[in-house]
Amino acid sequence: MNHIPKSHPRAKSLYIREKLVDAFDAGLVAKEGLMAHGRGEAFDYLIGEKTSKSAKKAILAAAFMLKNAQNPVISVNGNMAGLCPKEIILLAKAAGAKIEVNLFYATNSRRQKIYSALKKNGAGKIYGMDKKNSTKLSGLDSARRIVDRDGIYSADVVVVPLEDGDRTLALKKAGKKVITFDLNPMSRTAETADITIVDNVVRAINHLIKSCKNPRQVKFDNKKNLALAIKEIKTNLTKRASHA
Amino acid sequence: MNHIPKSHPRAKSLYIREKLVDAFDAGLVAKEGLMAHGRGEAFDYLIGEKTSKSAKKAILAAAFMLKNAQNPVISVNGNMAGLCPKEIILLAKAAGAKIEVNLFYATNSRRQKIYSALKKNGAGKIYGMDKKNSTKLSGLDSARRIVDRDGIYSADVVVVPLEDGDRTLALKKAGKKVITFDLNPMSRTAETADITIVDNVVRAINHLIKSCKNPRQVKFDNKKNLALAIKEIKTNLTKRASHA
Secondary structure (H helix, E strand, O other), X not given: OOOOOOOOOOHHHHHHHHHHHHHHHOOOOOHHHHHHHHHHHHHHHHOOOOOOHHHHHHHHHHHHHHHXXXXXXXXXXXXXXXXXXXXXXXXXXXXXXXXXXXXXXXXXXXXXXXHHHHHHXXXXXXXXXXXXXXXXXXXXXXXXXXXXXXXXXHOOEEEEEOOOHHHHHHHHHOOOEEEEEOOOOOOHHHHHOOEEEOOOHHHXXXXXXXXXXXXXXXXXXXXXXXXXXXXXXXXXXXXXXXXX | OOOOOOOOOOHHHHHHHHHHHHHHHOOOOOHHHHHHHHHHHHHHHHOOOOOOHHHHHHHHHHHHHHHOOOOXXXXXXXXXXXXXXXXXXHHHHHHOOEEEEOOOOOOHHHHHHHHHHHHHXXXXXXXXXXXXXXEEOOOOOOHHHEXXXXXXXXXXXXXXXXXOHHHHHHHHHOOXXXXXXXXXXXXXXXXXXXXXXXXXXXXHHHHHXXXXXXXXXXXXXHHHHHHHHHHHHHHHHHHHXXXX
C-alpha cells in the first residue's frame, strides 16, 4: 500500500488492486486472475465506476431468478474470494444458495486456501471440495468443467461471477440458468448468460444481496440490456472525449 | 500454455498473457504489472486489436520527433522487457536512442533481471543501473522519479511506454518531450504526453522501428488525435453492439 500516494487520482482503484495483490500473496488468486482484474478495471473505468441503470435492472432480475430457483449455486473463484468473501456468504444466505469453489486455473492448494478464507468469514458447507463427489458437465471435455455432483451439477440456477466464456457455454448446454457479473458487456459470457450484471462485483454484490431480501419481478431481456450497457459506455466515452 | 485450448477465441491474447506470466515467473514483471497488462488487454479489445489510423499517425509523428532529437531515451519497465526485449533494442538502434531501466515498483532484483534480459537480447549500454549516477526529476518528490543523470535526466525526448500518469507529468515539468504508448486514450499519460500512440506496444513498436528508418514530417495534434482514437473505440463498440 505504501506505493500509492493518497493524492493519486486512481487511489480507490489502486487500493482494490492491492487487496487483490494481498489475496495473490496469500495464495488465493492466480497470476491470470491478476490480469483478469486489470481487464475488469479498464471496463469499470469505462462504465464510470458506478452501478449503471442497466446493471440495476439486471440485479433485480437476478434476485428474482435466485429466489425462485429450486437449487441455486454460487460459483466462487480466487478473485471473488479475495475481493468479497463476506459478501459471498451474505449472498448465499439471502438467496438460499449453495457455495461451490470452481476454478479456471485449478490447484488443490488454491482450492484449500479459498475454502479456508470462506470458512474464516463464516461460510457453511462449501461444495467443490470433495474429489469423490466431482463429475464433469456433459457435452464438453476439459478439466475446467469439473463440478460438484451436489452443487453446480444438480443446480438449476448458477451464479458465475468473473467467468470464462467456455464454461458459461458448458453450463448453458447442461441446461442451467446462468447469472453472471461481467464488466465487459461484449464478452461471450455476457452474451451467453441469461442475466448479465455489467458491474464491478465488489459494488454489485451488495445491491444483489439487498434485492434478494425484497425480490420483485421485472421485465428483462438480456440482449437488450447488454445493448443498453454498451450505449452507457459510449455515452461515457463521449463525456470523456470532451476532455481529450 | 497447456491451460489454453487452441480453439479458444481469445487464444492469441492468451498467449501474450502467458508470455507476460513467464516474465513474471522470471522476476522481470511486478504483480501490478500483470494487472496493468489486463487493463491493456481490455482497451486493445476495444480498439479491435489492430493498429488504428490514429495510432499510425502518432507513430509517424513519433519517428520524426525521435530522429530529430538531440538525446532521446527509451524508458524500459518490466512489462516492456518481458514482452518485446528484442524490439526495444531495434528501436534504440533505429532511433539513435539510449535505453534506461526505469521502474514504478522498483526493486534491485527486478532491475537486474530486466538488465540481464536486455543484455541477453543484444543491448549496448543500459542506463538507470548505477545508483551513483541517479538523480531526481525536479518539482516532484518521490522514489519513482529517480532517473539516470546521463539518461532520462539529460534527455530532450523520452519514450515512456506503459507509463504512470504522475511520472509522465514529472517528465513534462522537467521540460522533456514525451512519446508514450498507451492503450487508454483517456488516461492522464495519454493526455499529458506530446505524442500518444494508442496501440498495443507489441504491435506498435514494429511500426515505429520501420518509421524511424524512413522518417517524414507530418502535421500532428495530440489532442485531436486522441479524440480520433476515442471515436475509433466508439465505432468498434457500435459494431460489437450489433451482436449483443
